[in-house]
Amino acid sequence: MAPERPLLEVNDLRTYFFTSLGTVRAVDGLSFSVPLQRIVGIVGESGCGKSVAARSILGIIPPPGRVVSGSMHFDGDQGLLDLAALDPHDEVYRKTRGKEISMIFQEPMSALSPVHTVGDQLVEALMLYDEQLTKEDARDRCIGLLRQVGIPSPETLIDAYIFELSGGMRQRVLVAMAISGEPKLLIADEPTTAIDVTIQAKVLDLLRHLHEEKRMSMLFITHNMGVIAELAHEVIVMYLGTVAEQGSVNDIFDNPQHPYTQALLESIPGIGVEPKTTLQAIEGSVPDPYRRPPGCPFSNRCPSFKAGTCDAALPPLYRVSESQTARCFLLEGNEVVAEAAPPPEVSADG
Amino acid sequence: MADAAAAGAMERGNIIEVRGLSKHFPIKRGILKHTVGWVRAVDDVSFDVRRGETLGLVGESGSGKTTVLRLLARALEPTDGAIRFRLADSEVDMAVAEKEVLRAARRRIRVVFQDPESSLNPRMTVRRIIGEPLVVNDKLKGEALDARVKSLMALVGLQPEQLNRYPYAFSGGQRQRIGVARALALDPEVLLADEPTSALDVSVQAQILNLLLELQRELGLTVIFVTHDLSVIRHMSDRVAVMYLGHFVELGDRQQIFDKPLHPYTEALFSGIPQPNPHRPLKRIVLEGDIPDVAQVPTGCPFHTRCPYKQDRCESEPPLLAEVGNTGRQAACHFAAELDLKGEQELLS
Ligand SMILES: Nc1ncnc2c1ncn2[C@@H]1O[C@H](COP(=O)(O)OP(=O)(O)O)[C@@H](O)[C@H]1O
Ligand SMILES: Nc1ncnc2c1ncn2[C@@H]1O[C@H](COP(=O)(O)OP(=O)(O)O)[C@@H](O)[C@H]1O
Ligand code: SF4
Ligand SMILES: [Mg+2]
Ligand SMILES: [Mg+2]
Numbered sequence: 001m002a003p004e005r006p007l008l009e010v011n012d013l014r015t016y017f018f019t020s021l022g023t024v025r026a027v028d029g030l031s032f033s034v035p036l037q038r039i040v041g042i043v044g045e046s047g048c049g050k051s052v053a054a055r056s057i058l059g060i061i062p063p064p065g066r067v068v069s070g071s072m073h074f075d076g077d078q079g080l081l082d083l084a085a086l087d088p089h090d091e092v093y094r095k096t097r098g099k100e101i102s103m104i105f106q107e108p109m110s111a112l113s114p115v116h117t118v119g120d121q122l123v124e125a126l127m128l129y130d131e132q133l134t135k136e137d138a139r140d141r142c143i144g145l146l147r148q149v150g151i152p153s154p155e156t157l158i159d160a161y162i163f164e165l166s167g168g169m170r171q172r173v174l175v176a177m178a179i180s181g182e183p184k185l186l187i188a189d190e191p192t193t194a195i196d197v198t199i200q201a202k203v204l205d206l207l208r209h210l211h212e213e214k215r216m217s218m219l220f221i222t223h224n225m226g227v228i229a230e231l232a233h234e235v236i237v238m239y240l241g242t243v244a245e246q247g248s249v250n251d252i253f254d255n256p257q258h259p260y261t262q263a264l265l266e267s268i269p270g271i272g273v274e275p276k277t278t279l280q281a282i283e284g285s286v287p288d289p290y291r292r293p294p295g296c297p298f299s300n301r302c303p304s305f306k307a308g309t310c311d312a313a314l315p316p317l318y319r320v321s322e323s324q325t326a327r328c329f330l331l332e333g334n335e336v337v338a339e340a341a342p343p344p345e346v347s348a349d350g
Numbered sequence: 351m352a353d354a355a356a357a358g359a360m361e362r363g364n365i366i367e368v369r370g371l372s373k374h375f376p377i378k379r380g381i382l383k384h385t386v387g388w389v390r391a392v393d394d395v396s397f398d399v400r401r402g403e404t405l406g407l408v409g410e411s412g413s414g415k416t417t418v419l420r421l422l423a424r425a426l427e428p429t430d431g432a433i434r435f436r437l438a439d440s441e442v443d444m445a446v447a448e449k450e451v452l453r454a455a456r457r458r459i460r461v462v463f464q465d466p467e468s469s470l471n472p473r474m475t476v477r478r479i480i481g482e483p484l485v486v487n488d489k490l491k492g493e494a495l496d497a498r499v500k501s502l503m504a505l506v507g508l509q510p511e512q513l514n515r516y517p518y519a520f521s522g523g524q525r526q527r528i529g530v531a532r533a534l535a536l537d538p539e540v541l542l543a544d545e546p547t548s549a550l551d552v553s554v555q556a557q558i559l560n561l562l563l564e565l566q567r568e569l570g571l572t573v574i575f576v577t578h579d580l581s582v583i584r585h586m587s588d589r590v591a592v593m594y595l596g597h598f599v600e601l602g603d604r605q606q607i608f609d610k611p612l613h614p615y616t617e618a619l620f621s622g623i624p625q626p627n628p629h630r631p632l633k634r635i636v637l638e639g640d641i642p643d644v645a646q647v648p649t650g651c652p653f654h655t656r657c658p659y660k661q662d663r664c665e666s667e668p669p670l671l672a673e674v675g676n677t678g679r680q681a682a683c684h685f686a687a688e689l690d691l692k693g694e695q696e697l698l699s
Contacts, residue, residue, distance in 0.1 A: 045551040045552070045553060046551055152639075166640040166641070166643075167640075168640045169640065196410035196411055196578065196641065197410065197578070197580070197619060197622035197623060198410065198618055198619065198622050198637050198641070198656075199410075199640060199641075200622065200624075201621070201622035201634055201636065202636060202637075204624070205634065205636065223551065223552065224624060225552070225626040226623065226624025226625050226626045227624045228626075229624065229625060229626050229627055229628040229631070230624050230625070230628075230631050249628045250628060250629075253626065253627065253628050263553065264552065264553060265626065267552050267553045267555070267556040268552055268556075268581065268626055269556075269559065269581045269582060269584065269585035270581040270584070270585075270623075270625065270626060271625065271627075271694055271695075271698070273585065275584055275585050275586070275587070275604065275605075276563055276585065276586070276588075278560050278563070278564075279556040279559055279560055279585070280556065281553060281554075281556035281557040281560055282553035282554075282556070282557075284521075285521040285522065285523050285524075285551070285553075285554050286521075286551065
């Protein structure tokens with residue numbers, strides 16, 4: 001395989017929030033890449049930093065947070081950019097955000113305006129990305145987009161307000177907005193978490209279809225292992241702001257190496273699990289961000305915990321195979337892909 | 351084991367018999383608040399619950415699951431119908447019970463809510479939250495109260511010495527344990543659990559599901575477990591009821607339903623569960639359109655606007671929930687006996 005340059009390469013990204021209670025290391029040494037035309041899935045429990053990672057890429061971290069170190073190389077229309085080194089208000093960043101990298105947000109209502117029609121919002125977005133576009137053409141394009149995402153009678157729906165739409169239709173409008181600039185990278189942050197299974201099934205089908213048709217790369221964020229198995233080519237398992245394990249979808253489901261990945265897979269009920277029997281639960285819960293355990297972030301819940309090792313230092317990233325890596329001392333002896341870097345000394349004002 | 355328990359439940363008979371239960375909410379408009387229509391949240395529903403079993407109630411949001419539970423607990427006044435509870439020491443119709451009878455019955459029928467965040471008063475200590483039903487009903491106080499609260503905390507896997515803490519000091523999973531302890535305080539016979547794990551992470555969900563299974567075995571509880579998550583329903587239930595737009599569309603033994611559903615909506619639901627297995631995704635049955643507005647339930651079969659097997663008569667003639675052949679199973683579909691629907695194994699590719 002000739003190593004092709006990935007569309008996005010995130011390296012040792014750290015995004016911290018400097019709150020009055022202390023520093024939240026929401027994303028803390030995250031590295032991964034999104035190859036061209038692939039779907040990369042990020043999975044992890046709530047609070048592990050999935051949304052903050054996505055917002056870091058888009059350059060929309062609200063204060064008191066900011067990207068404190070690391071790099072995010074994006075290979076877009078404006079050449080290879082390190083987004084982490086750009087000011088989020090920079091012209092170059094603004095041209096990338098929304099158009100080349102777009103995002104479907106977790107909360108559909110917060111991403112759409114209640115006082116404008118579907119058409120108003122979409123037309124505005126389209127005209128922003130393409131300054132030559134006339135209003136009439138934009139409206140036509142908008143109807144085409146709505147049709148593309150499976151909205152019936154888009155000629156009527158274009159004049160509807162968001163509150164007049166069902167949950168499934170809202171989600172489709174969001175997808176239409178996100179693909180309106182023909183992005184190279186679409187980030188979808190739990191786009192189906194708030195909707196029902198029969199509707200979720202349709203939205204997943206739609207996203208897969210768009211990916212195939214437009215060869216669009218996707219970063220798909222979810223806490224649902226089933227959704228990951230269905231959609232992703234590559235998988236990143238996150239825990240407390242960093243990668244616990246990453247690999248191809250087959251690596252992760254057939255041969256998980258990190259105790260967290262293993263435990264996560266064993267804790268879900270479903271086909272193959274005898275009903276009414278005891279599930280393999282993970283002890284405790286994700287730690288409070290202000291009280292991280294020393295050493296490996298999973299050490300206080302890990303069934304394979306070794307005192308003196310796991311609580312002494314952060315494990316390095318070990319190679320499991322060509323396509324798979326994991327951050328766990330059980331893999332000691334394997335090739336070290338990256339040593340664990342200590343968090344940088346930073347303060348609120350950098 | 352599970353089969354023996356189910357057979358035992360059968361011998362012990364029904365603890366709940368619901369007949370023709372309805373709840374219609376008025377839709378009011380304008381300054382004068384005229385009633386312009388009705389939301390038929392629950393519409394003419396009948397079912398039995400066997401003593402000691404878990405009945406799983408599944409359906410998409412807005413299908414009426416929570417309304418059914420609230421009616422059973424009489425947190426809502428029914429529009430119509432009967433809700434007979436055959437409790438250990440009394441029989442009550444919750445639909446019409448008043449004052450003392452209602453109060454006594456409510457001790458035996460307790461609810462666990464979805465969101466431990468909002469169902470626990472943040473200004474109360476755990477001692478007060480769990481102890482409140484004991485103070486109000488049994489006038490417990492002092493050391494007797496503390497002892498009982500501590501034993502309840504131990505029962506649900508909390509540390510009894512934490513009884514003076516406030517909810518914020520606990521994780522989401524621990525808060526749900528507090529909710530369970532509170533529900534168990536008065537030794538109920540029936541536990542109504544409304545999406546008790548839907549707000550929790552999967553690893554923590556497993557803990558709470560384990561706890562509920564264990565408590566049911568130990569205390570012989572009858573449980574009605576409501577969720578939109580089919581994998582959870584499959585794991586927790588002895589029998590399953592599927593709701594759609596205020597109706598029960600299918601009801602029967604869990605294993606039989608998952609092996610071979612009798613209602614087209616059940617089949618579509620199964621086909622939509624994302625499987626944590628990249629090699630065997632489900633063959634998807636894509637339904638037409640979205641779930642209709644509950645204020646405008648389609649005529650005939652409520653599912654006909656989306657059903658892949660619909661015939662002309664489905665548009666006008668409402669199918670009733672009835673036994674299909676001699677299967678001992680019920681479905682509300684004109685063609686339940688003829689359709690050869692796929693179960694979860696057959697849906698795997
Ligand atoms: N605006 C903020 N201020 C302070 N902390 C924040 C803020 N946004 C997120 N965090 C913290 O960052 C961590 C990661 O959050 P998030 O990325 O939203 O998790 P996920 O999306 O995986 O559920 C959490 O501990 C969260 O509390
Ligand atoms: N107090 C109420 N007033 C009016 N409509 C209600 C009320 N409670 C529930 N509904 C409606 O009844 C229907 C069923 O709701 P619910 O029982 O909460 O469904 P589920 O729990 O299955 O999601 C919904 O359309 C809901 O909007
Ligand atoms: S009655 Fe008709 S519309 Fe309803 S589920 Fe059966 S086949 Fe489908
Ligand atoms: Mg998130
Ligand atoms: Mg509900």
